[in-house]
Amino acid sequence: MNIPITNHAPIRTWFGVGGGADRLAMPRDQQELEACVRLDPALRVLGAGANLLVDDDGVAELVVSLESPAFQGVEWGPELVRVGAGADLPKLIVEAVRRGRAGLEGLGGIPATLGGALVMNAGGAFGQIADCVTRVYGVSREGTSVTIERSQIDFGYRHSGLNELILTGAELRLPPGDPVALRDRLKEVMAYKKSSQPMADNSAGCCFKNPTLAHSVKDATGDIGGPGQRVSAGMLIDRAGLKGLAVRGASVSPRHANFLVTAPGAKARDVIELIELITRRVHDAFGVTLQPEVVIWRRS
Ligand SMILES: Cc1cc2nc3c(=O)[nH]c(=O)nc-3n(C[C@H](O)[C@H](O)[C@H](O)COP(=O)(O)OP(=O)(O)OC[C@H]3O[C@@H](n4cnc5c(N)ncnc54)[C@H](O)[C@@H]3O)c2cc1C
Secondary structure, eight states: OOOOEEEEEOOOOTTOOSOOEEEEEOOSSHHHHHHHHHHOTTOEEEOSSTTEEEOTTOBOSOEEEOOSGGGTOEEEOSSEEEEETTSBHHHHHHHHHHTTBOSSGGGTTOOOBHHHHHHHTOEETTEEGGGGEEEEEEEOTTSOEEEEEGGGOOOBTTBOSOTTSEEEEEEEEOOBOOHHHHHHHHHHHHHHHHHHSOTTSBOOSBOBOOOBOSSOEEETTEEEEOTTOBOOHHHHHHHTTOTTOEETTEEEOSSOTTBEEEOTTOOHHHHHHHHHHHHHHHHHHHSOOOOBOSEEEOOO
């Protein structure tokens, strides 16, 4: 089988930094994807690269991109919609709202492929992708097709437990809604994001997960939270005085402390060192260990 594979290919990410893939494959259909798995069962899947940091040395495993039309299809049923994992989430949201289909409008402003959104359970204050998933389709590391029902998926906060699969698509429940109300809601969500996040800068969105506190945390200005409470990682980074902190070309955004942004010429190493520095400083300030939300690929 003649799968399109490029050697020494760059990996496009929203950070705009980092190394490439020794081999990048763009399978044209399910059969070619299964052949990719046989070629390298440890392959990595690239989505839109919006939550990804690739170390400067790049990666040796086969990287698979599902950008061919076979993985981008959208089939609109009266209630259920079948979507390929390579489909662009922002375009899908706009199309759903245009058709008066409810369920995705709260995910406005999240750059992703459907596959990346499912693995990360992308979302925030206005909803998460898990809310409309009825089943997902994928290929196992043994190269077999699998279907997983919603009830078997361990969705949680920025978690799906689907990481080992190569997701090829999903069925979403998007019931009919009022198109005008849906459009207004999407506009509202986008306006909120534009006002609070540096969306035009090179970043991966929120870099750290919001931690659940194991103990009470306070600073000079008052209580931050108690045991069992999930608090904003951005607020902790801000209250530790780290807005504007930089390691060479990577810095903490002055607009949103959980967004690490890169300047032209920055290296992935700068972002990795900044992540380590923030983790240490927040731990020193509050005794809380932040966990990265961004996925980091390193040469193994
Ligand atoms: C400006 C900006 C704003 C953001 N705002 C939000 C937000 O509000 N909420 C939020 O949750 N996130 C946000 N993010 C982060 C990002 O948009 C999400 O995490 C998104 O789900 C990443 O999808 P992706 O397709 O880009 O995945 P990638 O970054 O390409 O990959 C992320 C992980 O998913 C895996 N993956 C991707 N596709 C597949 C597949 N088909 N099968 C198996 N594994 C796969 C990759 O291997 C990797 O481990 C933001 C990012 C940016 C840049």
